[in-house]
Amino acid sequence: MLLIRSSVGRKIIMAVTGQLMVLFVILHVAGNMTIYFDLINAYAEKLHAFPPIVWSYRIIMITVVLTHIVFGLILKIENLLSNPHGYVIKQSIRKTFASETMIWSGAFIALFIVYHLFHFTVQSINPELSARLNTDAMGRPDVMNMLVGNFQIASIGLFYVSGMIALLLHLSHGVQSSFQTLGLNSEKSIPIIVKAGKLAAFLIFVAYVSIPILIMVGLMDL
Amino acid sequence: MDLSLFVWRQQAPDVQGEMVAYSAKGISEDMSFLEMLDVVNEGLISNGEVPIAFDHDCREGICGTCSQVINGVPHGPMERTTVCQLHMRNFKDGDTIFIEPLRAKAFPILKDLIVDRGALDRIIQEGGYISVHTGGVPDANSVLISRKDAETAMDASECIGCGACVAACPNGSAMLFTASKVSHLAALPQGKIEADQRVRSMTNAMKKEQFGNCSNHYECNAVCPKGVKISFIAKLNREFIKSMISGDSSD
Amino acid sequence: MINGKCPPGPLEEKWEKHKDGLMLVNPANKRRYRIIVVGAGLAGASAASTLGELGYNVEAFCFQDSPRRGHSIAAQGGINAAKNYPNDGDSIFRLFYDTIKGGDFRSREANVYRLASISNNIIDQCVAQGVPFARDYAGYLDNRSFGGAQVSRTFYARGQTGQQLLIGAYSALSRQIKSGTVRFFPRTEMLDLVVVDGSAKGIIYRDLVSGKIASRAADAVCLCTGGYANVYFLSTNAMGSNVTAAFRAYKRGALFANPCYTQIHPTCVPVTGDHQSKLTLMSESLRNDGRVWVPVVKGDERLPRDISEDERDYFLERRYPGFGNLTPRDIASRAAKDACDKGYGVGPGGRGVFLDFAEAIGRLGEAEVRRRYGNLFDMYQKITGEDAYERPMRIYPAPHYTMGGLWVDYNLESNIKGLFVLGEANFSDHGANRLGASALMQGLADGYFIIPYTIADHLARIKPGVVSTDHEAFVGSVKETNERVEKLLSINGKRSVTDYHRDLGAIMWDLVGMERSEDGLNEAIKKIRALRNEFWDNVKITGEPDELNQELEKAGRVADFLEFGELMALDALERKESCGGHFRSEYQTVDGEALRDDSNYAHVSAWEYKGTDKRPFLHSEPLEFENVDLVMRSYK
Structure with a gap:
């Protein structure tokens, strides 16, 4: 099939799965923001109210993530094979640190996701803080307690912050790149999309890291 | 001015090459970069050595033959300038200059700075044309083309096929080259008829010729001596999506 | 006296009638005929693609690494055509007249008229190929006036018209390469023409990458190898532009016409x-x-x-x-x-x-x-x-630009049967001076619209594939070519090829350049001979024959220029008048303007090779003017 075999087709797969994940990341961080209104436990309870929806959602996301990873690796390997002789001296003009390190920022994000799933979804890391085991005053799983308890451990907080730095890098190139690959731009809009992509990556980053950082520095507590 | 050069010397395709040091003495700032190399070569010949082989022909920036990577940048430090139009006044006395061939899997080195860019021709052979017979065509003014479309086609068609885009690309991708041809023809009514088939077979050819994939670093555009725009890559992508949606399923 | 075989009859009917009289090759038989096309500029690319499309078995050669790089690519201004789109009074006759007058009445009426009438087809063809000519806001093709013409008949694509036209021809050629009708040999240089019983039957070439001398046999050979302005060392031509293919054909008996006409x-x-x-x-x-x-x-x-x-x-x-x-x-x-x-x-x-x-x-x-x-x-x-x-x-x-070139008749066929010469390499259409925006027109006219008709007339008369590369003419020529390469490499003297080329250029520029005199031309001949002798004694070429060796390539070309320069000087000496690009100081008006001598020199001078250091034989083809008056050019 053209989509899977062709170089451009594979890039389109990367762009579409990438954009779906960006959408997910935005929804996720919007949910996170309920913490500032003291609604995180309520939000978490609502979110998990209908298991069939939760599970179909999870299956879709796993497929998307795995597809993105598999094709990302294939493309990367092909690219390495296409330029086997290095230059003795090579200068880059427009390439950015972010664009160059997509494979590494992506790999780190993948690692982060695995940890994050065991940490806050399966909740098998630091089980004593698990929201499933501790309920709040209204009998709901106490997500707030789990977050604060975990992020007060500096190593965990810092790991989350570094995961988000990887995400920042990945998105600062990935967002505009996906628009280019899908042809959703024009001569005029390219510079705007490049800037907007970086801005979006930065806003997402700030929103995410605000929680562990505030908890770590003690500005957010139970 | 006097310069130190480090030049890639490689006797034949399957022989290991290396950077060799030369000095270029008494270079005038009015010389072109290739004329500076001419001077070095004349010196080598008079010493009974084999001169540095490099591709060049028109020496006025249009034929696309010259192809060197100077201090890590294809065509050297001046924007929108081929090696042959790069003049020595852009360097200073005592500079060290590294000269390498265009490097990519699809461009095997033939000798020294000369590479085989036949892969680019083979991409064009896969559809970089309008299938028109000689003769039997309508009057030139019978198909009107808006000025905007004609200008877009011309912008895309400025590509000189030098291969700098491939050499600059960290992935050795030929997307800018291929996109320029796809966009040139897709901008014109005559070219739209075969557009679906063209974009598929040309992108397939890129892969077959072992060019890498585009990851939108835009290094290609930065070194392109004709400034071919990256919006043409987006145009190729759109053409590709269109062909997947509306074209027949075979590829 | 030689005959250009221009068809009789009224000017505007000559080509149409002539075409109707040409023999055709049966479509099923076409693939059995092999045609070699040398050169891949506008003339070569358009000829190879069109002949391939017709079904002939075409093999095309160029010294560049790709057929997209011929020096036609550097033409900036535009291409003329008598479309009269601006409604400013242009016509085929007017384009014909301007071209023949611009050429100072030293070209054939029939050829020039055909060129003017085909000019319109070229524009149609190029637009159909996707050449992005400039357009006005309503979407119609735009024209500009060029080179002092009084009408706007020049079509252009920014300042890169030659590039865009060549890319058009290259794309048509690419299509034929893909379909298998044209086999392309880039990085090859033709070093000899093989003539068997008076007919061109193939070429000897050097594979510029491996250095191997090889040969290909064919039923016809088309030379589309451009002009010889690099005889001056410094010119606007590409570094690789050379006279070798044409000069080798000359040495095998093809007549060289008007070599002194340079622009x-x-x-x-x-x-x-x-x-x-x-x-x-x-x-x-x-x-x-x-x-x-x-x-x-x-x-x-x-x-x-x-x-x-x-x-x-x-x-x-x-x-x-x-x-x-x-x-x-x-x-x-x-x-x-x-x-x-x-x-x-x-x-x-x-x-x-x-x-x-x-x-x-x-x-x-x-x-x-x-x-x-x-x-x-x-x-x-x-x-x-x-x-x-x-x-x-x-x-x-x-x-x-050089207006002179191998002599061809109305069919673009040289005096050697089966040898066709197209574009700048022939002498046919520009007389003693070429008008701006006419070179592109001629290259494409020859390749797209003339050769497909005229070559059939030659092929239909012969059996395909009679001579193979085993023939003694091929074997002998390969041997000679190898010996010449070995000779060049064995000299191992003191001075580089470029040194000699620079010296030759200086002689040509000073004495056979813009203004020529009898004394100067005689001096030039003497100096060129001396330089040529020194070259063969003292040139230094490093590297090996069996590898990519750019010095060796240059040496072969310069060696030919060193002989050709003498022919130019001789032709200039013999033409005792001033016309177009040929200005003899002895023949000028009191105001210092060119003075033509129509009673003695209204002819084509075509030179026949008689051996190195021997005087070539001068044939002449009278030019007859039935439709124009020979007027004096005046720009006072």
Whole structure:
């Protein structure tokens, strides 16, 4: 099939799965923001109210993530094979640190996701803080307690912050790149999309890291 | 001015090459970069050595033959300038200059700075044309083309096929080259008829010729001596999506 | 006396009637005929693609690494056609007349008329191929006036018309390569023509990568190998442009016609020093608004802006008040060289005259000048480092195009049967001087619309594939070619190939350049012979024969130029008149203008090779003019 075999087709797969994940990341961080209104436990309870929806959602996301990873690796390997002789001296003009390190920022994000799933979804890391085991005053799983308890451990907080730095890098190139690959731009809009992509990556980053950082520095507590 | 050069010397395709040091003495700032190399070569010949082989022909920036990577940048430090139009006044006395061939899997080195860019021709052979017979065509003014479309086609068609885009690309991708041809023809009514088939077979050819994939670093555009725009890559992508949606399923 | 075989009858019916009389090759038989096409500029690419499309078995060769790089690509201005889209009075006859008059009445009426009538088909063809010609806001094709023509008949694609037309022909060729009708051999150089029983049957070539000498047999050979302006060493031609293929054919018996007709273009960037490897042309359109001048005082080294108006000599305006700065190429070039020879030149070595835009900037504003000529000013700045908005450009004439070439009849077939010559490599359509925007037209006319008809007439008369490369003519020629390569490499003297080429260029420029004299030409012949002898004794070429060896390539080309230069000088000596690009100081009017001699020289001079160091035999083909009056060109 053209989509899977062709170089451009594979890039389109990367762009579409990438954009779906960006959408997910935005929804996720919007949910996170309920913490500032003291609604995180309520939000978490609502979110998990209908298991069939939760599970179909999870299956879709796993497929998307795995597809993105598999094709990302294939493309990367092909690219390495296409330029086997290095230059003795090579200068880059427009390439950015972010664009160059997509494979590494992506790999780190993948690692982060695995940890994050065991940490806050399966909740098998630091089980004593698990929201499933501790309920709040209204009998709901106490997500707030789990977050604060975990992020007060500096190593965990810092790991989350570094995961988000990887995400920042990945998105600062990935967002505009996906628009280019899908042809959703024009001569005029390219510079705007490049800037907007970086801005979006930065806003997402700030929103995410605000929680562990505030908890770590003690500005957010139970 | 006097310069130190480090030049890639490689006797034949399957022989290991290396950077060799030369000095270029008494270079005038009015010389072109290739004329500076001419001077070095004349010196080598008079010493009974084999001169540095490099591709060049028109020496006025249009034929696309010259192809060197100077201090890590294809065509050297001046924007929108081929090696042959790069003049020595852009360097200073005592500079060290590294000269390498265009490097990519699809461009095997033939000798020294000369590479085989036949892969680019083979991409064009896969559809970089309008299938028109000689003769039997309508009057030139019978198909009107808006000025905007004609200008877009011309912008895309400025590509000189030098291969700098491939050499600059960290992935050795030929997307800018291929996109320029796809966009040139897709901008014109005559070219739209075969557009679906063209974009598929040309992108397939890129892969077959072992060019890498585009990851939108835009290094290609930065070194392109004709400034071919990256919006043409987006145009190729759109053409590709269109062909997947509306074209027949075979590829 | 030789016969161009121009068909009889009224001018406008000649080609149509002639085509109807040509033999055809059965479609099923076409693939059995092999045609070799050498060269991949406009003429070669258009011929190879069209012949391939017709079903012939085509093999095409070029020395470049790709058929997209022939020097047609460097043509800037445009391509003429008698479409009369602007409704300004143009017609096929007018284009014909302008071309034949521009050529100073030294070309065949029948050929030129055919060229003019085909010009319209070319534009149609190129548009259908997707050539992005300039258009107006309503979407119609735009035209401009060019080279002093009184009508706007030039079609253009920015300043890159040649590039766009060549890419069009290259794409058509690519399509045929894909379909298997054309087999392409890049990085190969033709080194000999194989003639069997008076017919061209193949070529010997060197594979420029492996160095191997090989041969291919065919039923016809088309040479589309361009012009020989590089005999001057410095010219606007590409570095690789050479006369070798045509000259080898000449040595095998093909007649060489009018080699002394060369065109010197007035607006080129001047030479800066001995290191100069080639010259760069800037579009002639610069003269529409620039004023040409030199200081009144010899060797005036002040900055141009410090030289007051009354200390300047606007010599074109002074000498040719009617046309001023827009006098034709040959006249403007000669006047500039004249000023420099007398010591008024400016810039390094006094080889340049000013082309001043100060007046235009004052009249039109800098923005308008930038809009019209911005790309040329940028190019000038890249090369010279000078800002032409601030100070005048310096320009100097440079050899640019050669009207002479292998002799061909009306069918583009040389006197050797089955040898066809197309484009700049032949002599046929431009007479003694070529008009601007006509070279592209001729290359494509020959390749797309003439050769497909005329070659069939040759092929239909012969059996395909009779001669193979086992034939003794091939074996002998391969051996000779190998010996020549070995000879060149074995000399191992003191001076480089480029050294000799530079010396030859200096002789040609001084003595066989823009202005020629009997004494000068005799001196040139003597000097060329001496230089040639020295070359074969003292040239130094390093490297091996069986590898990519650019010095060896150059050496073969320069060796041929060293013989060809003598032929040019001889032809110039024999043509005791001035016409077009050939100006003999003995034959001029009292005002110093070219003086033609129509009663004695209205003919084509076609030279037959008789051996190195032997005088070639001069054939002549009378030119008959039934439709035009031979008038004197005047631009006063």
